[in-house]
Amino acid sequence: MPGSLVDFDKMKLFIILALAAACVLAKPANEVSEIEPSFDAYRDVRLLLSTRRNRGAPYQISFRNLDNIRNSPFDATKPTRVLVHGWWEDDTSDISVGTSEELLNYYDFNVIFVDWSEGGQTINYAAAAGRVEAVGFFVASQLNWMRENNLINFDRVHVIGFSLGAHIAGFVGKNTQGQLDTIIGLDPAGPLFNERNPGGRIDAADARYVECLHTNGGLIGAGFGSAICQADFFPNGGASQPGCLTNTCSHLRAVSFYIEAIIDNAFHSVRCDSELQASRENCNSGGGQWFADTNNAARRLNGIFHFATNRNPPFAQGPVRP
Template sequence: MKALVILTLTITCVLATPIDFNETEVQPSFDVYRDVRLLLSTRRNRGNPYRLLFRNLENLRASPFDPEKPIRVLIHGWWEDDTSDISVETSEELLNYYDNNVIFVDWSEGSRTINYIGAANRVDPVGFFVASQLNWMRENGFTHFDRVFVIGFSLGAHAAGFVGKNTGGQLFSIVGLDPAGPLFREGRPEGRIDASDARHVECLHTNGGLIGLGIGAHICAADFFPNGGSSQRGCLTNTCSHLRAVSFFVESIQNNGFHSQRCTSELQASRENCNSGGGQWFGHTDNARNNLRGIFHFATNRNEPFAQGPFRN
């Protein structure tokens, strides 16, 4: 808890300090080729992730990877690692419901730093590294981009965007879970997750606003603003509201009850008075197939289960 308080205070200082993100240098101690780990989990090796070596054909062929099955890539956020919910809970729930290859991107050597600015600068090279692996896998016949889903949380959402940018916007789907706000500008789509990064890009905003940890803006093809998108029911801190994005996604995987209403604007979503129709479920694979676009709102419960329904399997 003390660490979370320190991190929240650091974010507040970043928000209050005018910094030119373009001029901030990446700390030289972090090397993506040395420090980023790609951890593969399938139904064959649950609980014992297999480390994929970068562009290593022998290593990949010896792994439990199945080229006939889709790939879901998970990318964590600031101060997280392979024990975070986006790794453990999300991977487990995905494998319960989908017989896929789940690749967790562990960039904790670059994210576990009190220097948020340094960590934020690393999402671009992390995304490039992951994209290079996926490009190589496609070139060698191990996958097709229409079978690749990338899910990222916070800074990891922007890293997911850079994965998409460096694969030519050809990936099937990217889901950004409360993309980080500090230092990422709504007016600079080339420097953050964006609607053009994949065939379908969907974002969930749980802690936007002037002092929130998320960007909280309509930057993706489909943007969902639960409970107004700034603070979440049952939460007293920004950290809690920010982390709810992962909890909502995990809950949506098997029994999706996050049924939304379409909004005409972000303002309408923030006021929770959307009434322009709906029938869409956050995080559902049909959203990508149907090229869902727009701004959406749904309400949640204060505690688990968060979804209020109606439900869709």
């Protein structure tokens, strides 16, 4: 699929991540720069705006340029959603195209897609992972400026990131001058982030409400297998997904579930007493919660949750959120 994560099987993915990390960490900084093109977030990241007025023709927002944004389809009276892709993705990926399309089908939003493919489309996963903080800081700088110019209200801004993009979303929240309303991490990347402290990855304190979905955790999973947000959802145990034979498939299901939740949210979840319960799919502490429910932020939902899905779409098993 164009713009999607490379389709490695479990062992190939693990080997490439391990080798990439080992190669980079074993070399001095000056040698690494010789084999990896330089990346400057202020030069290389694109902010692509989609609204109901310009569907299919995203408008590139210039950094801190008032004339540029005034001449754009951006509407300061509407809520804003920021979408961030993961490793080896770009503006053709589902987190961009599919998510933007369904958000605009159901809501009148400003949707800003953060295209950092100049830094993320590299076989060197460690290099891509090392760029997430710079991308997050760049996006936060733009949002801070937009707030200063009364273009956005942080109470109406959500940032949704997939894989490495989930950690970028976290760094956006860490660097805004005031808390964003909501951050949603779709299977936050695990390799090279599992051992980081909260300041180096997405964390529950990065916004007023932070929700994470874990679809591919585990020892050699592509995702982060632990509860790190205010509300953490572990579908089907959180390690592998029904109908998937590879890590990549399970990892990408996070985006598919989110898109489906926008259309018709039937991802009813039950509360778990622990991560172990969630991993064993043995949770029975009561329902009444839905993954990606638009009311979760207002409720300040907190805890660990589980839901089961089907092997094929529609994935949700219901009931539909009332």
